[in-house]
Amino acid sequence: MLYVSSVLLVVLLVVVIIRDVHYRRTCRLPPGPTGLPLLGNLLQLPAQFLHFKLHTWSKQYGPFYTFWVGSQPYAVISSVEVGADVLDRMSAVTSHRPKMIKPREFFFRGTITFWIDRGLLLRGHRRSMHASLNVQSTARFNHMQTDDAAVLTLGLLQHPEKKFHEHIHRFAGSVVLRSIYGGEAIPIVGPDSSKRIEQLTDEAMHATMPQHSVVDTFPVLKPLIERVKWLRKEADDWFEAMKGEAEQLYNAALPVDAWDAPTIVHDVNTNMEKYGVSKREAVFMAVSLFMAGQETSHTSLRVFALAMLHHPDVVRAAQAQLDTVCGERAPTFRDRDRLPYVEALVKETLRWRPAVPLSLPHTASEDFEYRGRVVRKGTVLLDNLWSQTRDPSVYSDPESFDPTRFLDESGRLRPVTPGSHLDQLGFGHGRRICPGKDFAINSLFIACAHMLWAFDFQWPVDEHGKTLMCGVDDMMDNALVITPKPFEVVLKPRFEGLEERLRESMKR
Template sequence: MLSLWSNSLLSEANIAALLVLVIVYYLLQFHLKRRHLVNLPPGPKPLPIVGNSGAFLIPSFIRRRFGKSSNRPDTTPVIGLTEQAAVYGNVFSLFVGSQLIVVLNGCDVIRDALLNHPEVFSDRPDIPAVTIMTKRKGIVFAPYGPVWRKHRKFCHASLRTFGLGKLSLEPCILQGLAIVKSELLRLQEEKPAVDLTPLISNAVSNVICSLALGQRFHHDDRQFGALLGLMMRGLELCVNSSAILINVFPLLYHLPFGVFKELRQVEGDITVFLKRIIAKHRETLDPENPRDLVDMYLVKMLAQRDAGVEDSSFSEDYLFYIIGDLFIAGTDTTTNSVLWVLLYMVVHTDVQKKVQAELDKVVGRHRVPSLTDRGRLPFTEATIMEVQRLTSVVPLGIPHMASRTTDFRGFTIPQGTVILPNLWSAHRDPTVWDDPDSFKPERFLDDHGKLVRKDCFMPFGIGRRVCMGEQLAKMELFLMVTSLLQAFTFRLPEGVPPPPMHGRFGLTLAPCPFSVSVGPRG
């Protein structure tokens, strides 16, 4: 017994010693890195080892903990970052561990950085939590350089071949919408309230699946529905306060419990699904008749091999990450945008009626809206844009990185610094937007009711890393919103209060769960 007790103490002593060594190592790393940084933008003082991790989340946590609500999106990092800008200015510094982060706030600063200094601020950082899952491949998180440019050019050209940005894609979008509308007609007779999320998510995802994977999935497909749910959960987990610690201590990713285990499970399930699709394409490939983006990529690989061209950047491994990017980015952001618009319509029923009146006048009730109607539906377009402004579905964009040390706005930005463009702050910038926290579609219309485009409206980002699927997302958002509002009236269920409007923060900002009463307009 004494021997076991001694061994236990020895084991605990070893663990404690190892922990002390790890802490000392990170303290030295943190100290050595900071002593070489001069003329940085101002910011809150970081703590040893963890830096500012979580510090800017405290104000929002306190508001929630003690029951104080806000009508602004309660995107804890975004609220915290915007509050810090009021203290330190629109360009300020934070540390996550020893990693320097510079946050850009406000329209003018973000446009200056991403449009006037694209050669410096177009790269992507090596963030452990992201790199573990993406291996810095694909389109969204890949480093800026020749490999990324080749793949972005290839993907854009391939998707255009199958209809991206063209009217020829409209039937594909409307096909999914027809299913949504028929399901809503069925469900509204069976249930007093309907959760729109699975129907919208399936319809949106099937558009990118048609372009990239050459197939659609039935709305009752349980495996596909589960995958969409896992994808949304994974995006939330990526910015979970515990998961963020992976960026300080990467080995935490391998812990067999909590969010770390769940994150690995989500990654594994999505990997199995996508690799199965690629394998099926390889087995059924007809090089003379490519069916979708996956086929075109495999054909390019074959052509390079036959020509003796050595280009290791084009591989099935890289294709996997491209498909993952297109599948996730092409589903989550547009789904949440459609859901946000419908949520605002049930909260602001007067605006819903104005949109429907415009649709009745321009389109009528006997044909579905078309992309060719967009120019004649300015209030409808303005309403969609105002919801996008207020919600900023990707509120912090995708992190950028300084590819070299540079001077910006009087400060030194060292090479390797993570750059966070706070798009939410740009869309709430009081120097640009009058009464920025209020819902006013009219702000996008001139005195004659014509649509006004504004430089500080940037829901898809700006610069060289602007969202590749911007045109597709705009098409889907317009057609889905107009078709659904033409066919149905959406209301809150009887006796149910409006849902919170603060949203759920992941890599994207999703509405809090809500259900609606659906009534056919006849």
């Protein structure tokens, strides 16, 4: 009996393997690295910095190739052209999110924007976000962002005992929080009202990574987990805590900020019917903005500082422009048109080390054809922004940090080809493109302009005279966000009476 069962099992296994191998060979997805039967390429994937591995594969298999994890195909998009074709032009069928069980069903439960499929609910979220964060509307937060950039600079000046990354982290959280819910800047020293939501975001991001999700590797476990309460405990506790925090923040939101700009919550509260969202949906839409906006902006500011420390020539060029335009007063958004170098520097920061180098995964909602290949419904589309931002057909010498690539010969910003977003690739594609991108660029512009205007940047030196540097490739993998390892910066004020000048600018 045992012998018969073993033979049957082996036969079954062989049939499954043959079917699997046959399907991969005949499915007409773009070809890619050869994997093992059943497991696919699973064992070839690193636990961290997946974008590097996928970039290396793209050199061998081209800008559009497939790898497999078990029976799940992943199509990787590695050139600007394929990104624009597949994710922008075909976004009607390439804008779902992967059907991962742990994040979708156990943690986020259809509430958090970035795990909702394309459809009516997503439309409501994105309409609400777009109304407040489109390029015109988001300008209403410029006063608040300028104020917070001055708070950041003041903090850096007065509290050198606090780590550099804590200062920029405070700024990144403060501007997003204030735009959504209103209120004062998060204090430089003291209670941080965004801490809890940030912790919860962190927990969810780590718990829902594929390597931490047993149920996504073995989906047969789903009914068991659904039935057994203690197996769901981590996700249930998380959801209740997130819901409580999101509701509390939402209900305490102010209608306008200190400059009379309506907060995002106020806007959505007064336009729920127009945007097609219920109060519950609006609560989660608002918190999704914070979850998506803080760590990404913080990372981009870290990348900015890392680039400045490695490129004193860039710092000098930016400061020369700031000195001509602003002199001894702090920069404002009114100066922006006359600060193209600073603007280009922000674009280069986002290109050089994109904060989310694999973007968020998209998924095909229908079968579609592309370049003679067929991409099946359910295929995960990995938008490899790392490869695209170093696409040699668009960016020459892509590894070097060079803001002038975005400027013409007379130092003006180069116009971007209509319909393309080559100066903003770090924000993803198509109908899922980052809804906070204009707000984020404004935050980065004013914060970078303030820091460059106020300080010279130097590496610290230890007691033995050794310079404490962070290499341009010393990065940490924080789930989706890839950030430079913590490093310190010595900031030397460029003006006498910097504090008074900053206080003056905060009154404007």
